[in-house]
Amino acid sequence: MIIAMGNDHSGVELKLEIKAYLEEKGYEIMDLGTNSTESCDYPVYGEKVGRAVAAKEADLGILICGTGIGISLAANKVKGIRTCVCSEPFSAKLSKMHNNTNILAFGARVVGSELAKMIVDQWLEAEFEGGRHQRRVDQIMEIENR
Numbered sequence: 001m002i003i004a005m006g007n008d009h010s011g012v013e014l015k016l017e018i019k020a021y022l023e024e025k026g027y028e029i030m031d032l033g034t035n036s037t038e039s040c041d042y043p044v045y046g047e048k049v050g051r052a053v054a055a056k057e058a059d060l061g062i063l064i065c066g067t068g069i070g071i072s073l074a075a076n077k078v079k080g081i082r083t084c085v086c087s088e089p090f091s092a093k094l095s096k097m098h099n100n101t102n103i104l105a106f107g108a109r110v111v112g113s114e115l116a117k118m119i120v121d122q123w124l125e126a127e128f129e130g131g132r133h134q135r136r137v138d139q140i141m142e143i144e145n146r
């Protein structure tokens, strides 16, 4: 499975730790930057990861900024993307099972690296349940066409 990762300056350190953690587990990481701690604009990286996932160059995406909020807002502007910010594993798991999220976001200034790993694990291991949830996800995605 290929996971696209993106972050702003505040998320570099956490991104590198999560990247190494996931590579160790056998995931292929598409690192779309930034890898610099110089101040930059998170929408650039939210869009990059959003476009990689929407184009199916990556199966899923992970985004990190200070709070996870700005970068998730940017990714959600890309057609076909469902990103959620999760600061704990329960919401991350349910966001995949019920909302079929294709990008996970969290904040480097909000969660520590061990909690971030639990959030990522729960999200990656969860599977979309379909059924009534498919209907609702379809309704969300139809909003893009109106």
Ligand code: RB5
Binding pocket: 008, 010, 042, 065, 066, 067, 068, 069, 070, 071
């Ligand atoms: C950058 O200082 C910060 O605003 C950004 O990382 C993020 O938290 C925005 O949502």
